[in-house]
Amino acid sequence: MTANQPQAFVQIRNVFKEFETAGKGAAPIPVIDGVSMDIQEGEFVVFLGPSGCGKTTLMRIVGGLETATSGEVLLDGEQVAGPDRRKGMVFQAYTSFPWLTVFENIKFGTKYREDIGEAERTRVARHYLKLVDLEDFTDFFVNRISGGMRQRVAIARTLAAAPDILLMDEPFGALDALTRDFLQEQLLEICRAERKAVIFVTHDVEEAVFLADRVFMFSARPARVIEEIDVNGAIGSDRTSDTKETDAFFHLRNHVRDLMRDEAKAVR
Protein backbone atom coordinates (compact mmCIF):
# COMPACT_ATOMS: atom_id res chain seq x y z
CA MET A 1 0.00 0.00 0.00
CA THR A 2 2.95 2.34 -0.25
CA ALA A 3 3.21 4.85 -3.04
CA ASN A 4 6.44 3.59 -4.57
CA GLN A 5 5.16 0.10 -5.29
CA PRO A 6 4.05 -0.55 -8.88
CA GLN A 7 0.69 1.09 -9.44
CA ALA A 8 -2.33 -0.99 -8.44
CA PHE A 9 -5.13 -1.47 -10.97
CA VAL A 10 -7.74 0.19 -8.78
CA GLN A 11 -6.58 2.75 -6.23
CA ILE A 12 -9.04 4.13 -3.74
CA ARG A 13 -7.45 7.14 -2.09
CA ASN A 14 -8.87 8.52 1.14
CA VAL A 15 -12.48 8.61 -0.02
CA PHE A 16 -15.02 10.49 2.07
CA LYS A 17 -18.68 10.71 1.22
CA GLU A 18 -21.49 12.68 2.83
CA PHE A 19 -25.13 12.65 1.86
CA GLU A 20 -26.95 15.95 1.92
CA THR A 21 -30.09 15.82 3.98
CA ALA A 22 -33.29 17.62 3.21
CA GLY A 23 -34.16 20.70 5.24
CA LYS A 24 -32.21 23.84 5.95
CA GLY A 25 -29.36 23.66 8.42
CA ALA A 26 -29.58 19.86 8.73
CA ALA A 27 -26.11 18.37 8.98
CA PRO A 28 -25.02 16.14 6.10
CA ILE A 29 -24.81 12.44 6.97
CA PRO A 30 -21.32 10.94 6.72
CA VAL A 31 -21.48 7.68 4.78
CA ILE A 32 -17.86 6.83 4.00
CA ASP A 33 -15.20 7.86 6.45
CA GLY A 34 -11.85 7.95 4.72
CA VAL A 35 -11.32 4.66 2.90
CA SER A 36 -8.15 3.75 1.02
CA MET A 37 -7.27 0.48 -0.66
CA ASP A 38 -5.56 -1.06 -3.67
CA ILE A 39 -7.06 -3.74 -5.84
CA GLN A 40 -4.90 -5.70 -8.28
CA GLU A 41 -5.79 -6.81 -11.76
CA GLY A 42 -7.70 -10.09 -11.77
CA GLU A 43 -8.34 -9.91 -8.05
CA PHE A 44 -11.71 -10.80 -6.51
CA VAL A 45 -12.42 -8.40 -3.67
CA VAL A 46 -15.49 -8.52 -1.43
CA PHE A 47 -16.86 -5.55 0.48
CA LEU A 48 -18.52 -7.00 3.54
CA GLY A 49 -20.39 -5.03 6.15
CA PRO A 50 -23.69 -4.50 7.91
CA SER A 51 -26.65 -3.37 5.80
CA GLY A 52 -26.68 0.31 5.04
CA CYS A 53 -23.06 0.84 6.05
CA GLY A 54 -21.98 2.56 2.86
CA LYS A 55 -20.19 -0.30 1.10
CA THR A 56 -22.49 -0.10 -1.90
CA THR A 57 -21.94 3.64 -2.08
CA LEU A 58 -18.18 3.07 -2.17
CA MET A 59 -18.58 0.59 -5.00
CA ARG A 60 -20.81 3.03 -6.87
CA ILE A 61 -18.09 5.67 -6.51
CA VAL A 62 -15.64 3.23 -8.11
CA GLY A 63 -18.21 2.72 -10.88
CA GLY A 64 -18.58 6.46 -11.40
CA LEU A 65 -22.28 6.38 -10.51
CA GLU A 66 -21.67 8.54 -7.42
CA THR A 67 -19.03 11.12 -6.72
CA ALA A 68 -16.90 11.22 -3.59
CA THR A 69 -17.15 14.28 -1.36
CA SER A 70 -13.37 14.16 -1.15
CA GLY A 71 -10.64 11.73 -2.12
CA GLU A 72 -10.29 9.98 -5.45
CA VAL A 73 -10.48 6.68 -7.24
CA LEU A 74 -7.98 5.75 -9.95
CA LEU A 75 -8.66 2.98 -12.43
CA ASP A 76 -5.54 1.90 -14.30
CA GLY A 77 -3.94 5.18 -13.30
CA GLU A 78 -6.83 7.29 -14.56
CA GLN A 79 -9.20 9.17 -12.31
CA VAL A 80 -12.77 7.87 -12.38
CA ALA A 81 -14.98 10.72 -13.59
CA GLY A 82 -18.25 9.02 -14.49
CA PRO A 83 -19.83 5.74 -15.49
CA ASP A 84 -18.72 4.05 -18.70
CA ARG A 85 -18.22 0.67 -20.31
CA ARG A 86 -14.91 0.03 -18.51
CA LYS A 87 -16.76 -0.37 -15.21
CA GLY A 88 -19.40 -3.05 -15.65
CA MET A 89 -22.10 -3.31 -13.03
CA VAL A 90 -24.50 -6.04 -11.93
CA PHE A 91 -27.30 -4.89 -9.65
CA GLN A 92 -29.33 -6.67 -7.03
CA ALA A 93 -32.56 -5.71 -8.81
CA TYR A 94 -33.20 -7.55 -12.05
CA THR A 95 -31.98 -5.36 -14.85
CA SER A 96 -32.36 -7.68 -17.80
CA PHE A 97 -34.71 -5.96 -20.22
CA PRO A 98 -38.15 -7.58 -20.42
CA TRP A 99 -38.72 -6.56 -24.06
CA LEU A 100 -35.67 -8.54 -25.19
CA THR A 101 -34.99 -12.26 -25.22
CA VAL A 102 -32.16 -13.87 -23.26
CA PHE A 103 -29.90 -13.73 -26.29
CA GLU A 104 -30.85 -10.18 -27.26
CA ASN A 105 -30.22 -9.06 -23.69
CA ILE A 106 -26.74 -10.52 -23.70
CA LYS A 107 -26.03 -9.06 -27.12
CA PHE A 108 -27.18 -5.67 -25.85
CA GLY A 109 -23.96 -5.68 -23.83
CA THR A 110 -21.99 -5.32 -27.07
CA LYS A 111 -24.23 -2.61 -28.52
CA TYR A 112 -22.02 0.33 -27.58
CA ARG A 113 -18.66 -1.30 -28.22
CA GLU A 114 -16.81 0.39 -31.01
CA ASP A 115 -14.01 -2.14 -31.15
CA ILE A 116 -16.04 -4.90 -32.83
CA GLY A 117 -18.40 -5.29 -35.80
CA GLU A 118 -21.78 -6.95 -36.12
CA ALA A 119 -20.56 -10.49 -36.76
CA GLU A 120 -18.25 -10.30 -33.78
CA ARG A 121 -21.08 -8.97 -31.57
CA THR A 122 -23.13 -12.07 -32.30
CA ARG A 123 -20.14 -14.28 -31.65
CA VAL A 124 -19.38 -12.58 -28.33
CA ALA A 125 -23.03 -12.86 -27.26
CA ARG A 126 -23.05 -16.58 -28.12
CA HIS A 127 -19.85 -17.06 -26.14
CA TYR A 128 -21.28 -15.52 -22.97
CA LEU A 129 -24.63 -17.22 -23.44
CA LYS A 130 -22.72 -20.47 -23.30
CA LEU A 131 -20.53 -19.34 -20.40
CA VAL A 132 -23.57 -18.75 -18.18
CA ASP A 133 -25.14 -21.98 -19.40
CA LEU A 134 -28.37 -20.51 -20.81
CA GLU A 135 -28.27 -21.91 -24.34
CA ASP A 136 -31.54 -23.76 -23.74
CA PHE A 137 -33.24 -20.42 -23.11
CA THR A 138 -31.79 -18.38 -25.97
CA ASP A 139 -35.12 -17.11 -27.30
CA PHE A 140 -37.04 -16.87 -24.04
CA PHE A 141 -38.19 -13.48 -22.84
CA VAL A 142 -36.55 -12.81 -19.49
CA ASN A 143 -39.70 -12.70 -17.40
CA ARG A 144 -40.36 -16.28 -18.43
CA ILE A 145 -37.20 -17.46 -16.67
CA SER A 146 -36.29 -17.67 -12.99
CA GLY A 147 -34.59 -14.99 -10.90
CA GLY A 148 -31.30 -16.89 -10.84
CA MET A 149 -31.31 -17.11 -14.62
CA ARG A 150 -32.07 -13.40 -14.90
CA GLN A 151 -28.99 -12.64 -12.85
CA ARG A 152 -26.93 -14.89 -15.12
CA VAL A 153 -28.26 -12.95 -18.09
CA ALA A 154 -27.21 -9.71 -16.39
CA ILE A 155 -23.73 -11.08 -15.66
CA ALA A 156 -23.32 -12.30 -19.24
CA ARG A 157 -24.53 -8.96 -20.64
CA THR A 158 -22.07 -7.06 -18.46
CA LEU A 159 -19.18 -9.31 -19.52
CA ALA A 160 -20.15 -8.97 -23.19
CA ALA A 161 -19.41 -5.26 -22.88
CA ALA A 162 -15.79 -6.21 -22.08
CA PRO A 163 -15.36 -4.12 -18.93
CA ASP A 164 -12.02 -3.76 -17.13
CA ILE A 165 -13.63 -4.33 -13.77
CA LEU A 166 -16.82 -6.04 -12.68
CA LEU A 167 -18.83 -4.39 -9.91
CA MET A 168 -21.49 -6.55 -8.30
CA ASP A 169 -23.97 -5.15 -5.83
CA GLU A 170 -25.45 -8.08 -3.88
CA PRO A 171 -26.39 -9.76 -7.16
CA PHE A 172 -27.59 -12.92 -5.43
CA GLY A 173 -29.37 -11.12 -2.60
CA ALA A 174 -32.89 -11.91 -3.80
CA LEU A 175 -32.27 -15.58 -4.55
CA ASP A 176 -32.91 -18.69 -2.50
CA ALA A 177 -30.02 -20.46 -0.77
CA LEU A 178 -29.56 -23.32 -3.24
CA THR A 179 -29.56 -21.05 -6.27
CA ARG A 180 -27.11 -18.79 -4.50
CA ASP A 181 -24.69 -21.65 -3.91
CA PHE A 182 -24.92 -22.71 -7.50
CA LEU A 183 -24.39 -19.20 -8.84
CA GLN A 184 -21.46 -18.55 -6.50
CA GLU A 185 -19.66 -21.55 -7.93
CA GLN A 186 -20.54 -20.56 -11.45
CA LEU A 187 -19.33 -17.02 -10.82
CA LEU A 188 -15.96 -18.31 -9.62
CA GLU A 189 -15.62 -20.41 -12.75
CA ILE A 190 -16.47 -17.42 -14.92
CA CYS A 191 -14.00 -15.23 -13.08
CA ARG A 192 -11.29 -17.81 -13.48
CA ALA A 193 -11.96 -17.78 -17.23
CA GLU A 194 -12.16 -14.00 -17.48
CA ARG A 195 -9.39 -12.95 -15.07
CA LYS A 196 -11.01 -9.60 -14.38
CA ALA A 197 -10.90 -7.53 -11.24
CA VAL A 198 -14.16 -7.91 -9.33
CA ILE A 199 -15.65 -5.91 -6.48
CA PHE A 200 -18.49 -7.85 -4.93
CA VAL A 201 -20.70 -6.26 -2.27
CA THR A 202 -22.55 -8.45 0.21
CA HIS A 203 -23.58 -8.71 3.84
CA ASP A 204 -23.48 -12.51 3.73
CA VAL A 205 -20.37 -13.74 5.53
CA GLU A 206 -20.27 -17.19 3.97
CA GLU A 207 -20.69 -15.78 0.49
CA ALA A 208 -17.89 -13.28 1.13
CA VAL A 209 -15.41 -15.87 2.37
CA PHE A 210 -16.25 -18.36 -0.34
CA LEU A 211 -15.86 -15.93 -3.24
CA ALA A 212 -13.10 -13.55 -2.21
CA ASP A 213 -9.38 -13.40 -2.67
CA ARG A 214 -9.53 -10.62 -0.11
CA VAL A 215 -12.40 -9.43 2.07
CA PHE A 216 -12.66 -5.86 3.29
CA MET A 217 -14.72 -5.76 6.43
CA PHE A 218 -16.51 -2.44 6.88
CA SER A 219 -17.79 -0.78 10.02
CA ALA A 220 -21.36 0.36 10.43
CA ARG A 221 -22.06 3.76 8.87
CA PRO A 222 -19.97 5.77 8.25
CA ALA A 223 -17.97 3.03 6.55
CA ARG A 224 -14.34 2.48 7.52
CA VAL A 225 -12.32 -0.61 6.76
CA ILE A 226 -12.02 -2.37 10.12
CA GLU A 227 -10.22 -5.44 8.86
CA GLU A 228 -8.69 -6.73 5.69
CA ILE A 229 -8.88 -10.51 5.45
CA ASP A 230 -6.53 -12.40 3.18
CA VAL A 231 -8.78 -15.31 2.29
CA ASN A 232 -6.32 -16.88 -0.13
CA GLY A 233 -3.72 -16.97 2.62
CA ALA A 234 -6.13 -18.72 4.97
CA ILE A 235 -7.94 -21.23 2.75
CA GLY A 236 -6.13 -21.09 -0.60
CA SER A 237 -7.40 -19.79 -3.89
CA ASP A 238 -8.82 -23.06 -5.17
CA ARG A 239 -12.50 -23.21 -4.25
CA THR A 240 -15.01 -25.92 -5.00
CA SER A 241 -18.39 -26.75 -3.55
CA ASP A 242 -16.53 -28.83 -0.93
CA THR A 243 -14.56 -25.81 0.26
CA LYS A 244 -17.42 -24.82 2.51
CA GLU A 245 -17.08 -28.12 4.40
CA THR A 246 -13.40 -27.67 5.30
CA ASP A 247 -12.15 -26.70 8.78
CA ALA A 248 -10.15 -23.79 7.42
CA PHE A 249 -13.26 -22.34 5.82
CA PHE A 250 -15.27 -22.95 8.96
CA HIS A 251 -12.76 -21.14 11.18
CA LEU A 252 -12.35 -18.22 8.88
CA ARG A 253 -16.08 -17.85 8.45
CA ASN A 254 -16.60 -17.86 12.23
CA HIS A 255 -13.90 -15.29 12.70
CA VAL A 256 -15.46 -12.98 10.14
CA ARG A 257 -18.92 -13.60 11.51
CA ASP A 258 -17.79 -12.57 15.01
CA LEU A 259 -16.40 -9.37 13.55
CA MET A 260 -19.74 -8.74 11.88
CA ARG A 261 -21.62 -9.39 15.12
CA ASP A 262 -19.47 -7.02 17.12
CA GLU A 263 -20.02 -4.39 14.49
CA ALA A 264 -23.77 -4.94 14.45
CA LYS A 265 -23.84 -4.71 18.25
CA ALA A 266 -21.93 -1.45 18.16
CA VAL A 267 -24.74 0.07 16.11
CA ARG A 268 -27.40 -0.93 18.56
Add this chain to the structure above:
Amino acid sequence: MRWTEGEDEDVGHGRPRTPERLRGRARRTLPLSPPAGRAAGPGGGGPPLAALVPYRGASGGRANLTLGIVAFILFIAIWYLIVFTGIVSERFLPYPGVVIWTMAELLTKESFQTDVQISVARVWGAFLLSVAAAVPIGIWMSSYRIVGALLEPIVDFIRYLPVPALVPLLIIWFGIGEASKVAVLWMGTFFQLVLLIADDAKRIPREFVETGYTLGAKPRQITRSIVLPAMLPTMVDNLRITLGWCWTWIIVAEIVAANSGIGHYIWSMRRFLKTPEVMAGILVVGIIGLLTDQAVRILHRRLFRYL
Protein backbone atom coordinates in the same frame (compact mmCIF):
# COMPACT_ATOMS: atom_id res chain seq x y z
CA MET B 1 -44.48 -2.67 -13.40
CA ARG B 2 -43.76 -6.28 -13.97
CA TRP B 3 -40.01 -6.24 -13.79
CA THR B 4 -40.04 -5.26 -10.15
CA GLU B 5 -41.89 -8.38 -9.08
CA GLY B 6 -38.53 -10.02 -8.20
CA GLU B 7 -39.04 -11.44 -4.74
CA ASP B 8 -41.75 -13.92 -5.52
CA GLU B 9 -39.67 -15.76 -8.09
CA ASP B 10 -39.17 -19.36 -7.22
CA VAL B 11 -36.01 -20.69 -8.62
CA GLY B 12 -34.94 -24.13 -9.69
CA HIS B 13 -31.45 -24.20 -8.22
CA GLY B 14 -30.27 -22.24 -11.15
CA ARG B 15 -30.79 -25.28 -13.34
CA PRO B 16 -32.93 -24.86 -16.43
CA ARG B 17 -36.55 -25.34 -15.65
CA THR B 18 -39.48 -25.45 -17.96
CA PRO B 19 -41.09 -22.04 -17.86
CA GLU B 20 -44.55 -23.24 -17.05
CA ARG B 21 -44.90 -20.81 -14.24
CA LEU B 22 -46.71 -18.35 -16.42
CA ARG B 23 -49.03 -15.97 -14.68
CA GLY B 24 -52.53 -17.13 -13.88
CA ARG B 25 -52.11 -20.76 -14.75
CA ALA B 26 -49.45 -21.29 -12.15
CA ARG B 27 -51.45 -19.31 -9.64
CA ARG B 28 -54.41 -21.59 -10.01
CA THR B 29 -52.40 -24.72 -9.37
CA LEU B 30 -50.42 -23.46 -6.39
CA PRO B 31 -51.69 -25.58 -3.48
CA LEU B 32 -51.04 -23.01 -0.76
CA SER B 33 -52.77 -20.00 -2.25
CA PRO B 34 -56.20 -19.79 -0.60
CA PRO B 35 -58.10 -17.91 -3.30
CA ALA B 36 -56.82 -20.26 -5.95
CA GLY B 37 -57.89 -23.27 -3.91
CA ARG B 38 -61.40 -21.94 -3.63
CA ALA B 39 -61.54 -21.14 -7.32
CA ALA B 40 -60.40 -24.53 -8.44
CA GLY B 41 -62.79 -26.37 -6.15
CA PRO B 42 -62.10 -29.73 -4.55
CA GLY B 43 -61.81 -31.62 -7.81
CA GLY B 44 -59.60 -28.97 -9.40
CA GLY B 45 -60.26 -27.36 -12.80
CA GLY B 46 -63.38 -25.46 -11.74
CA PRO B 47 -65.59 -23.66 -14.23
CA PRO B 48 -63.96 -20.56 -15.75
CA LEU B 49 -66.63 -18.28 -14.29
CA ALA B 50 -65.85 -19.32 -10.72
CA ALA B 51 -62.23 -18.31 -11.18
CA LEU B 52 -63.34 -14.69 -11.46
CA VAL B 53 -65.03 -14.63 -8.08
CA PRO B 54 -62.22 -14.64 -5.46
CA TYR B 55 -60.34 -11.48 -4.54
CA ARG B 56 -57.90 -10.74 -7.38
CA GLY B 57 -58.60 -14.14 -8.88
CA ALA B 58 -57.47 -15.32 -12.27
CA SER B 59 -59.26 -13.98 -15.31
CA GLY B 60 -60.46 -16.20 -18.12
CA GLY B 61 -61.05 -14.93 -21.65
CA ARG B 62 -64.36 -16.71 -22.25
CA ALA B 63 -65.78 -15.85 -18.84
CA ASN B 64 -64.78 -12.21 -19.24
CA LEU B 65 -66.61 -11.99 -22.53
CA THR B 66 -69.72 -13.66 -21.11
CA LEU B 67 -69.86 -11.26 -18.17
CA GLY B 68 -69.32 -8.29 -20.46
CA ILE B 69 -72.28 -9.32 -22.59
CA VAL B 70 -74.40 -10.01 -19.51
CA ALA B 71 -73.82 -6.43 -18.37
CA PHE B 72 -75.02 -5.07 -21.71
CA ILE B 73 -78.12 -7.26 -21.65
CA LEU B 74 -78.94 -6.19 -18.09
CA PHE B 75 -78.47 -2.54 -19.04
CA ILE B 76 -80.89 -2.86 -21.95
CA ALA B 77 -83.37 -4.87 -19.86
CA ILE B 78 -83.49 -2.21 -17.14
CA TRP B 79 -83.85 0.48 -19.76
CA TYR B 80 -86.72 -1.49 -21.32
CA LEU B 81 -88.44 -1.90 -17.94
CA ILE B 82 -88.19 1.80 -17.18
CA VAL B 83 -90.04 2.65 -20.39
CA PHE B 84 -92.44 -0.28 -20.13
CA THR B 85 -93.58 0.60 -16.61
CA GLY B 86 -93.97 4.23 -17.63
CA ILE B 87 -91.56 5.59 -15.05
CA VAL B 88 -90.25 7.78 -17.84
CA SER B 89 -92.45 8.76 -20.74
CA GLU B 90 -91.60 7.27 -24.11
CA ARG B 91 -91.32 10.77 -25.47
CA PHE B 92 -88.15 11.30 -23.42
CA LEU B 93 -86.88 7.75 -23.29
CA PRO B 94 -87.79 5.61 -26.32
CA TYR B 95 -87.65 1.82 -26.17
CA PRO B 96 -84.18 0.37 -26.70
CA GLY B 97 -85.40 -1.36 -29.84
CA VAL B 98 -86.48 1.96 -31.35
CA VAL B 99 -83.11 3.54 -30.64
CA ILE B 100 -81.17 0.59 -32.02
CA TRP B 101 -83.37 0.52 -35.11
CA THR B 102 -82.91 4.26 -35.61
CA MET B 103 -79.17 3.80 -35.28
CA ALA B 104 -79.10 0.99 -37.83
CA GLU B 105 -81.04 3.15 -40.25
CA LEU B 106 -78.84 6.12 -39.52
CA LEU B 107 -75.68 4.22 -40.30
CA THR B 108 -76.91 3.50 -43.82
CA LYS B 109 -77.52 7.21 -44.51
CA GLU B 110 -74.77 8.80 -46.52
CA SER B 111 -75.02 12.17 -44.79
CA PHE B 112 -74.54 10.54 -41.39
CA GLN B 113 -71.65 8.42 -42.65
CA THR B 114 -69.97 11.65 -43.69
CA ASP B 115 -70.60 13.06 -40.22
CA VAL B 116 -68.95 10.00 -38.68
CA GLN B 117 -65.98 10.22 -41.01
CA ILE B 118 -65.50 13.90 -40.23
CA SER B 119 -65.63 13.32 -36.48
CA VAL B 120 -63.23 10.37 -36.67
CA ALA B 121 -60.82 12.41 -38.80
CA ARG B 122 -60.94 15.33 -36.38
CA VAL B 123 -60.36 13.09 -33.37
CA TRP B 124 -57.45 11.20 -34.90
CA GLY B 125 -55.88 14.29 -36.46
CA ALA B 126 -55.89 16.23 -33.22
CA PHE B 127 -54.89 13.18 -31.21
CA LEU B 128 -51.86 12.45 -33.36
CA LEU B 129 -50.78 16.09 -33.21
CA SER B 130 -51.09 15.90 -29.46
CA VAL B 131 -49.08 12.66 -29.26
CA ALA B 132 -46.39 14.00 -31.58
CA ALA B 133 -45.81 16.89 -29.19
CA ALA B 134 -46.42 15.15 -25.88
CA VAL B 135 -44.13 12.13 -26.30
CA PRO B 136 -40.87 13.99 -26.93
CA ILE B 137 -41.65 16.77 -24.46
CA GLY B 138 -42.77 14.31 -21.79
CA ILE B 139 -39.61 12.24 -22.13
CA TRP B 140 -37.55 15.41 -22.17
CA MET B 141 -39.22 16.57 -18.94
CA SER B 142 -38.34 13.33 -17.20
CA SER B 143 -34.82 13.20 -18.59
CA TYR B 144 -33.70 16.62 -17.46
CA ARG B 145 -34.83 18.02 -14.14
CA ILE B 146 -34.41 21.55 -15.45
CA VAL B 147 -37.01 20.98 -18.17
CA GLY B 148 -39.32 19.18 -15.78
CA ALA B 149 -39.07 21.85 -13.11
CA LEU B 150 -39.71 24.53 -15.69
CA LEU B 151 -42.71 22.97 -17.42
CA GLU B 152 -44.49 20.93 -14.75
CA PRO B 153 -46.16 23.81 -12.85
CA ILE B 154 -47.47 25.55 -15.94
CA VAL B 155 -48.63 22.32 -17.58
CA ASP B 156 -50.38 21.42 -14.34
CA PHE B 157 -52.10 24.79 -14.31
CA ILE B 158 -53.32 24.61 -17.90
CA ARG B 159 -54.39 21.02 -17.33
CA TYR B 160 -56.93 22.22 -14.81
CA LEU B 161 -58.52 24.78 -17.11
CA PRO B 162 -61.90 23.36 -18.10
CA VAL B 163 -61.80 22.65 -21.80
CA PRO B 164 -65.44 23.68 -22.50
CA ALA B 165 -64.59 27.09 -21.05
CA LEU B 166 -61.83 27.43 -23.59
CA VAL B 167 -64.13 26.77 -26.53
CA PRO B 168 -65.40 30.37 -26.91
CA LEU B 169 -61.85 31.67 -26.73
CA LEU B 170 -60.58 29.17 -29.26
CA ILE B 171 -63.41 30.08 -31.61
CA ILE B 172 -62.45 33.75 -31.34
CA TRP B 173 -58.87 32.80 -32.18
CA PHE B 174 -59.37 30.07 -34.76
CA GLY B 175 -62.87 30.72 -36.18
CA ILE B 176 -65.40 27.96 -36.59
CA GLY B 177 -63.43 25.92 -39.12
CA GLU B 178 -61.42 22.75 -38.54
CA ALA B 179 -58.65 24.62 -36.77
CA SER B 180 -60.79 25.44 -33.76
CA LYS B 181 -61.90 21.81 -33.33
CA VAL B 182 -58.36 20.55 -33.52
CA ALA B 183 -57.35 23.26 -31.06
CA VAL B 184 -60.03 22.22 -28.56
CA LEU B 185 -59.04 18.57 -28.75
CA TRP B 186 -55.38 19.39 -28.57
CA MET B 187 -55.85 21.57 -25.51
CA GLY B 188 -57.96 18.86 -23.91
CA THR B 189 -55.40 16.08 -24.38
CA PHE B 190 -51.89 17.47 -24.76
CA PHE B 191 -51.50 18.82 -21.24
CA GLN B 192 -52.80 15.62 -19.69
CA LEU B 193 -50.79 13.41 -21.96
CA VAL B 194 -47.49 15.19 -21.50
CA LEU B 195 -47.63 14.62 -17.73
CA LEU B 196 -48.65 10.98 -18.16
CA ILE B 197 -45.75 10.39 -20.56
CA ALA B 198 -43.30 12.14 -18.24
CA ASP B 199 -44.53 9.89 -15.44
CA ASP B 200 -44.20 6.74 -17.56
CA ALA B 201 -40.64 7.66 -18.40
CA LYS B 202 -39.81 8.53 -14.81
CA ARG B 203 -41.18 5.26 -13.51
CA ILE B 204 -38.71 2.99 -15.28
CA PRO B 205 -36.22 1.55 -12.77
CA ARG B 206 -33.17 3.71 -12.10
CA GLU B 207 -31.01 0.61 -12.53
CA PHE B 208 -32.06 0.38 -16.19
CA VAL B 209 -30.57 3.78 -16.88
CA GLU B 210 -27.46 3.02 -14.83
CA THR B 211 -27.06 -0.27 -16.67
CA GLY B 212 -27.10 1.75 -19.89
CA TYR B 213 -24.30 3.98 -18.64
CA THR B 214 -22.15 1.06 -17.51
CA LEU B 215 -22.60 -0.60 -20.91
CA GLY B 216 -21.23 2.54 -22.51
CA ALA B 217 -24.40 4.25 -23.75
CA LYS B 218 -24.77 8.03 -24.00
CA PRO B 219 -27.93 9.71 -22.63
CA ARG B 220 -29.48 9.93 -26.09
CA GLN B 221 -28.82 6.23 -26.70
CA ILE B 222 -30.26 5.35 -23.31
CA THR B 223 -33.43 7.23 -24.16
CA ARG B 224 -33.83 5.50 -27.49
CA SER B 225 -32.78 1.95 -26.63
CA ILE B 226 -33.75 1.61 -22.97
CA VAL B 227 -36.19 4.27 -21.73
CA LEU B 228 -38.47 4.22 -24.76
CA PRO B 229 -38.93 0.45 -25.05
CA ALA B 230 -39.23 0.14 -21.26
CA MET B 231 -42.03 2.71 -21.02
CA LEU B 232 -43.83 1.76 -24.22
CA PRO B 233 -46.44 -0.64 -22.77
CA THR B 234 -47.71 1.84 -20.18
CA MET B 235 -47.49 4.62 -22.73
CA VAL B 236 -49.73 2.80 -25.19
CA ASP B 237 -52.21 2.25 -22.36
CA ASN B 238 -52.19 5.96 -21.59
CA LEU B 239 -52.63 6.84 -25.26
CA ARG B 240 -55.64 4.56 -25.38
CA ILE B 241 -57.23 6.31 -22.41
CA THR B 242 -56.44 9.77 -23.75
CA LEU B 243 -57.93 8.93 -27.12
CA GLY B 244 -61.19 8.29 -25.28
CA TRP B 245 -61.15 11.83 -23.90
CA CYS B 246 -60.83 13.16 -27.43
CA TRP B 247 -64.33 11.83 -28.09
CA THR B 248 -65.68 13.85 -25.19
CA TRP B 249 -64.11 17.05 -26.43
CA ILE B 250 -65.04 16.55 -30.08
CA ILE B 251 -68.74 16.34 -29.24
CA VAL B 252 -68.44 19.47 -27.10
CA ALA B 253 -66.68 21.29 -29.93
CA GLU B 254 -69.14 20.12 -32.57
CA ILE B 255 -72.15 21.03 -30.48
CA VAL B 256 -70.94 24.57 -29.91
CA ALA B 257 -69.83 25.44 -33.39
CA ALA B 258 -69.94 23.15 -36.38
CA ASN B 259 -72.06 22.26 -39.33
CA SER B 260 -70.86 18.69 -39.59
CA GLY B 261 -69.82 15.80 -37.39
CA ILE B 262 -71.67 13.51 -34.99
CA GLY B 263 -71.91 16.23 -32.35
CA HIS B 264 -73.55 18.56 -34.81
CA TYR B 265 -76.00 15.84 -35.80
CA ILE B 266 -76.97 15.16 -32.19
CA TRP B 267 -77.48 18.85 -31.51
CA SER B 268 -79.58 19.43 -34.62
CA MET B 269 -81.87 16.48 -33.80
CA ARG B 270 -82.41 17.89 -30.33
CA ARG B 271 -83.98 20.95 -31.90
CA PHE B 272 -86.82 18.77 -33.20
CA LEU B 273 -87.00 16.75 -29.98
CA LYS B 274 -86.11 13.62 -31.94
CA THR B 275 -85.04 11.65 -28.88
CA PRO B 276 -84.35 8.34 -30.70
CA GLU B 277 -82.02 10.10 -33.14
CA VAL B 278 -80.22 11.94 -30.34
CA MET B 279 -79.71 8.70 -28.46
CA ALA B 280 -78.67 6.85 -31.60
CA GLY B 281 -76.00 9.50 -32.23
CA ILE B 282 -74.69 9.11 -28.69
CA LEU B 283 -74.70 5.34 -29.09
CA VAL B 284 -72.62 5.57 -32.26
CA VAL B 285 -69.95 7.51 -30.38
CA GLY B 286 -69.96 4.82 -27.71
CA ILE B 287 -69.62 2.05 -30.25
CA ILE B 288 -66.76 3.76 -32.08
CA GLY B 289 -65.05 4.24 -28.73
CA LEU B 290 -65.53 0.62 -27.75
CA LEU B 291 -64.21 -0.67 -31.08
CA THR B 292 -61.14 1.58 -31.03
CA ASP B 293 -60.41 0.62 -27.47
CA GLN B 294 -60.61 -3.09 -28.24
CA ALA B 295 -58.45 -2.64 -31.32
CA VAL B 296 -55.75 -0.91 -29.29
CA ARG B 297 -55.95 -3.60 -26.62
CA ILE B 298 -55.42 -6.30 -29.23
CA LEU B 299 -52.53 -4.30 -30.68
CA HIS B 300 -51.10 -3.98 -27.18
CA ARG B 301 -51.20 -7.72 -26.70
CA ARG B 302 -49.54 -8.29 -30.07
CA LEU B 303 -46.83 -5.70 -29.57
CA PHE B 304 -45.94 -6.64 -26.03
CA ARG B 305 -46.03 -10.41 -26.07
CA TYR B 306 -43.38 -10.52 -23.38
CA LEU B 307 -45.67 -9.08 -20.70
